[in-house]
Amino acid sequence: MTDQPTALDEVVQICQDLIAFDTSNFGDGSGPGERKAAEYVVGQFEEVGLEPVIIESDPGRASVVVRIPGEDSDRGALVVHGHLDVVPATASDWQVDPFGAEIKDGCIWGRGAVDMKDMDAMIIANVRELARTGRKPARDLVIALFADEEAGGAKGSHHLVANHPELFEGATEAISEVGGYSITFPNAAGREQRAYLLQSAEKGLAWLTLRATGRAGHGSVPNPDNAVMHLAQALTRISEHPWPRQYGATVRALLDGLAQLSGRSYTDEDPEPVLELLGSTRGFVDATLQDTVNATMLDAGYKHNVIPQTATAGIDCRFLPGHEEELMATLRDLAGEHITIETVHRDIAVEAPYDTDLVEAMKRSLLAEDPEAAILPYCLSAGTDNKALSLLGIKGYGFTPLRLPADLDFAAMFHGVDERVPVDSLLFGTRVLGRLLQDC
CATH class of the missing domain: 3.40.630.10 (Zn peptidases)
Structure with a gap:
């Protein structure tokens, strides 16, 4: 058989x-x-x-x-x-x-x-x-x-x-x-330590479109109500915003575990001693220390000498558990009066x-x-x-x-x-x- x-x-x-x-x-x-x-x-x-x-x-x-x-x-x-x-x-x-x-x-x-x-x-x-x-x-x-x-x-x-x-x-x-x-990573005894990361939390997401409106016109004429410039300024404000560092329960447990295994200490102001243990996985964890917003798409105009009436950008927002309302309120403030925010897709943390x-x-x-x-x-x-x-x-x-x-x-x-x-x-x-x- x-x-x-x-x-x-x-x-x-x-x-x-x-x-x-x-x-x-x-x-x-x-x-x-x-x-x-x-x-x-x-x-x-x-x-x-x-x-x-x-x-x-x-x-x-x-x-x-x-x-x-x-x-x-x-x-x-x-x-x-x-x-x-x-x-x-x-x-x-x-x-x-x-x-x-x-x-x-x-x-x-x-x-x-x-x-x-x-x-x-x-x-x-x-x-x-x-x-x-x-x-x-x-x-x-x-x-x-x-x-x-x-x-x-x-x-x-x-x-x-x-x-x-x-x-x-x-x-x-x-x-x-x-x-x-x-x-x-090296443990407190100086030996290689293998640790498995068991995922028990996820950030939420919001894929948004920023839509700027202004006055259309000829490209040769000064125009203070330029939709492209309104959008660029909004994206600059969003990009430069210092999203505050936050330590949720799951992130805290990870950092504390790394500290205990490695014999290293860290503070909320300086988590670097344990974050550097993560190697190439660090990017995954860095992104869970705060809410994040990244611009991913742009669309405006159809001709060099025509100022368009609208301009749009796609942004990818990721928020920690319990942070969605705070993130959206901050975005509305940063975007400003010339920008409307449209939700393309959202999902919970x-x-x-x-x-x-x-x-x-x-x-x-x-x-x-x-x-x-x-x-x-x-x-x-x-x-x-x-x-x-x-x-x-x-x-x-x-x-x-x-x-x-x-x-x-x-x-x-x-x-x-x-x-x-x-x-x-x-x-x-x-x-x-x-x-x-x-x-x-």
Whole structure:
């Protein structure tokens, strides 16, 4: 009798298969969509006797959901979710075909290798093993692979939460991306210390359009009511505004944990001694010490000698839990009288409790594979589909477990050129996730 393949046998190929589907999300509906990748996922699940459903919000914008009964269905179900879309990639910038899923230098290369088809593959491989063996997870699992996360989830997680909440009936907690990965730094004894960052909070987001209005006119004539200048002045005020440093509970716990492990001290005025321990991950954490606003798009005029009546800018605002109203009020003051502010997309900040049975189960699953490691909470500066699930009262965490080489610039992999995930890290994560699903 031939032995059944395990999750470890399959996860690398599944990850490569997923990367090979171009699911680029341009944010304007012009991309290829997720349907082909979703059909592949459905095939993987149906092959082992599961009954997933595909839900489309628009033609081609497809999400997959399947429910797996657990040993104790009276407990709240756990949503284990990923997303199938990726940000676009310009092939000429890469060393390899971004959708070639090539294995090179011990890594799987390709768009989505860390954001987040690696976790998708871990989920699929472990679910297939559960189904083949007949083993039940500790509690009901709701497995969801969403569309459209890279554009805020309106065509994916938010669509399902609004239109198909029954799929998540009874769910109380969720795990997804951008947490559970390792950093390495010298500890108080001078030895290398590996710590895993378990994401338990996310900043909120507001994608806004600043619209300046003024008087149209000839480019050769002085015009104090110039919409372009009004916009430029508003952007300058916003750019130069010193957003105050804030230490939320999750950020404080991270910094205190780093200080204890390293033997270093820090103050609110000077957190540098512990921040520098974070290496390439520091950018993620720096952004959670304050609210942030960045200009990302500009549009004005149609001819050099015509002063336009309007000018617009797109800005990306990220706010800490509880800070949305304060940020918006500050922006209105900075923008000034000639500017109106239009909301294109907004989503909430979330913060989940850290003293829970699920967090303890995540810790156990990591320490079983890496016993000398430390585990610390952190706040994500970006957002995940946990925001949508929170509208159903589901507490979300970032847990894509990866034991990473100390010299890998992991933060640069997210939306970056030459995105890649070490094969050994993928196998480690598959083992950890498999343990968690049995122990959650």
